[in-house]
Amino acid sequence: AQKITQTQPGMFVQEKEAVTLDCTYDTSDPSYGLFWYKQPSSGEMIFLIYQGSYDQQNATEGRYSLNFQKARKSANLVISASQLGDSAMYFCAMREKGRSSASKIIFGSGTRLSIRP
Amino acid sequence: ETGVTQSPTHLIKTRGQQVTLRCSSQSGHNTVSWYQQALGQGPQFIFQYYREEENGRGNFPPRFSGLQFPNYSSELNVNALELDDSALYLCASSPRGGYMQWTFGPGTRLTVT
Numbered sequence: 001a002q003k004i005t006q007t008q009p010g011m012f013v014q015e016k017e018a019v020t021l022d023c024t025y026d027t028s029d030p031s032y033g034l035f036w037y038k039q040p041s042s043g044e045m046i047f048l049i050y051q052g053s054y055d056q057q058n059a060t061e062g063r064y065s066l067n068f069q070k071a072r073k074s075a076n077l078v079i080s081a082s083q084l085g086d087s088a089m090y091f092c093a094m095r096e097k098g099r100s101s102a103s104k105i106i107f108g109s110g111t112r113l114s115i116r117p
Numbered sequence: 118e119t120g121v122t123q124s125p126t127h128l129i130k131t132r133g134q135q136v137t138l139r140c141s142s143q144s145g146h147n148t149v150s151w152y153q154q155a156l157g158q159g160p161q162f163i164f165q166y167y168r169e170e171e172n173g174r175g176n177f178p179p180r181f182s183g184l185q186f187p188n189y190s191s192e193l194n195v196n197a198l199e200l201d202d203s204a205l206y207l208c209a210s211s212p213r214g215g216y217m218q219w220t221f222g223p224g225t226r227l228t229v230t
Contacts, residue, residue, distance in 0.1 A: 004159075042223060044224065046221075047221075104175070105160075105209075
């Protein structure tokens with residue numbers, strides 16, 4: 001069965017510093033996709049970045065980059081130059097393809113990131 | 118482009134009651150998934166709808182049921198509510214095959230007393 005593990009329940013980072021959020025995953029499917037979502041206190045899941053298992057380069061989206069190490073089954077999120085607005089819950093997730101071509105997303109338990117001014 | 122909307126925002130129900138949550142998918146999206154997020158946890162997949170039919174289901178009992186309408190909007194129905202059903206219910210929509218393009222709504226926070 002597919003699984004996502006986030007081992008950091010909470011993190012505190014000084015504003016403008018870079019931060020790395022850890023994520024490891026487990027799957028036997030050779031084709032998979034990995035996501036990072038941000039969830040502020042309002043509750044809405046905000047898509048940040050996506051990495052496909054066959055992508056040769058690490059994904060980047062503005063201040064977000066995904067450090068994809070396939071052999072180690074890790075997909076860490078790096079946020080450069082953190083801002084106060086980055087304070088939120090962050091979820092690592094994996095796309096799992098089920099029956100009838102349905103695809104669902106499996107989420108980790110999340111990391112609460114708090115940015116100090 | 119309108120995003121995913123959900124109603125109501127908050128809801129309080131009593132154990133044993135029934136509840137219906139609603140979701141309007143993003144324009145152009147024909148696939149809808151529902152997730153349950155208990156406090157302090159990641160979301161758990163409930164089920165997915167495509168072309169008005171259930172197209173995948175997670176480990177949830179039959180008292181969790183759903184519908185999808187021709188305009189791709191969707192409902193989540195929960196019968197015989199239990200205290201453990203208290204959670205944030207998230208709806209996400211996607212164009213068929215657009216697995217990178219899941220857009221989540223703001224959620225409905227259900228409290229069962």
